[in-house]
Amino acid sequence: MRSSSHALPLGVLTALLLSQLCSGIKWLTLSNSPVALHINHTQHCKLLPNLVPAQTQLCRTHLEAMKTIFQAAREVKKTCQKTFADMRWNCSSIEIPVDNPKYRPDLDRGTREAAFVYALSTATIIHALARACSSGDLQKCGCAPTPSETPAPDHRWGGCGDNLLYGVPLGSKFVDSPMKLKRSHGNKLMHLHNSEVGRQALRKALVVKCKCHGVSGSCSIRTCWKGLQDLREIAMDLKSRYLSATKVVHRPMGPRKQLVPKDIDIRPVRDTELVYLHSSPDFCSKNDKLGSVGTQDRQCNKTSVGSDSCDLMCCGRGYNPYTEKLVERCHCKYHWCCYVTCKKCERTVERYVCK
Numbered sequence: 187m188r189s190s191s192h193a194l195p196l197g198v199l200t201a202l203l204l205s206q207l208c209s210g211i212k213w214l215t216l217s218n219s220p221v222a223l224h225i226n227h228t229q230h231c232k233l234l235p236n237l238v239p240a241q242t243q244l245c246r247t248h249l250e251a252m253k254t255i256f257q258a259a260r261e262v263k264k265t266c267q268k269t270f271a272d273m274r275w276n277c278s279s280i281e282i283p284v285d286n287p288k289y290r291p292d293l294d295r296g297t298r299e300a301a302f303v304y305a306l307s308t309a310t311i312i313h314a315l316a317r318a319c320s321s322g323d324l325q326k327c328g329c330a331p332t333p334s335e336t337p338a339p340d341h342r343w344g345g346c347g348d349n350l351l352y353g354v355p356l357g358s359k360f361v362d363s364p365m366k367l368k369r370s371h372g373n374k375l376m377h378l379h380n381s382e383v384g385r386q387a388l389r390k391a392l393v394v395k396c397k398c399h400g401v402s403g404s405c406s407i408r409t410c411w412k413g414l415q416d417l418r419e420i421a422m423d424l425k426s427r428y429l430s431a432t433k434v435v436h437r438p439m440g441p442r443k444q445l446v447p448k449d450i451d452i453r454p455v456r457d458t459e460l461v462y463l464h465s466s467p468d469f470c471s472k473n474d475k476l477g478s479v480g481t482q483d484r485q486c487n488k489t490s491v492g493s494d495s496c497d498l499m500c501c502g503r504g505y506n507p508y509t510e511k512l513v514e515r516c517h518c519k520y521h522w523c524c525y526v527t528c529k530k531c532e533r534t535v536e537r538y539v540c541k
């Protein structure tokens with residue numbers, strides 16, 4: 187008789203184990219759900235793939251918020267890719283196929299990139315929930331309570347503030363619950379810390395916004411409320427924290443093991459700084475193990491001196507020019523009354539891609 191082994195092939199087993207590690211951001215696969223998907227029954231929750239039990243439970247108790255959470259997952263992806271479009275690491279690994287949420291080494295190895303994605307995820311989901319409240323999309327919440335501080339002279343509180351009071355607890359619980367399951371302590375502390383940095387960046391982005399009133403726009407009275415800045419700005423703030431992130435080690439400090447800065451370990455980590463445990467590769471060349479897709483064929487900018495310059499983007503390998511034809515509206519004419527006609531003009535621009 188042929189000996190049959192029930193053991194899974196090693197590769198599959200490793201993939202399974204490693205996919206456990208990645209559970210922290212698996213919920214982002216919700217971004218692949220159809221925009222029209224409407225979760226209106228608690229039974230639907232267990233059909234959602236890649237959620238941990240605590241998230242499925244939150245789905246059951248907050249059905250009406252699920253649409254906002256799906257939208258937040260889409261925004262995390264879009265915003266991450268936009269924010270890093272000019273960098274070697276361009277957040278492409280955030281595209282997680284639903285049926286194969288396999289290990290993303292750049293996003294779960296405790297790297298700087300993972301730090302950014304976790305902080306952005308937390309900020310985004312809270313942002314989406316707080317805005318959904320103030321725009322009347324949710325029945326369980328509305329405008330934020332009136333701020334307690336007295337308004338500036340000739341200002342009064344009014345309007346409808348974005349509701350962090352609702353967004354912060356629910357959003358945090360949703361994004362942080364997979365981390366609570368993790369056994370690897372250092373990674374868990376790292377992700378929870380960076381999630382807190384995301385909340386901190388978001389609170390900082392809650393600013394006073396006003397509308398003018400008064401005779402013919404004299405602005406003698408202003409109605410003000412606290413509203414969140416656009417996610418794009420919050421992402422830029424987090425990107426600068428990414429650039430100055432602190433490398434930490436997980437080591438005993440006092441009675442417990444904690445994250446302490448690796449090089450200057452006399453101070454505890456600040457809750458404004460993103461932290462990471464493992465250094466990233468330079469992302470110049472392809473390396474599946476490290477989660478690097480490399481920069482070959484990436485577009486670069488010949489006149490830029492920043493991270494998208496051909497020198498930096500192509501890692502000194504050089505670049506190939508190609509031309510692209512752009513069709514634009516031109517010679518537009520205004521006709522009385524009231525329409526505009528334009529011609530189509532073609533323009534050739536030179537572009538460059540990394541070798």
Ligand SMILES: *[C@@H]1O[C@H](CO)[C@@H](O)[C@H](O)[C@H]1NC(C)=O
Pocket residue numbers: 224226
């Ligand atoms: C739930 O959603 C489905 C599909 O969108 C719809 O056909 C159904 O009427 C909804 N049920 C309730 C109770 O709203």
Ligand SMILES: *[C@@H]1O[C@H](CO)[C@@H](O)[C@H](O)[C@H]1NC(C)=O
Pocket residue numbers: 267271276277278479480481482483484
């Ligand atoms: C990121 O870079 C990779 C590798 O060059 C490329 O295939 C991918 O399309 C880029 N993604 C985005 C969103 O620009």
Ligand SMILES: *[C@@H]1O[C@H](CO)[C@@H](O)[C@H](O)[C@H]1NC(C)=O
Pocket residue numbers: 487488489490491
């Ligand atoms: C290239 O960089 C320059 C300088 O930063 C900028 O003005 C220009 O718009 C960029 N070109 C493209 C195609 O992004």
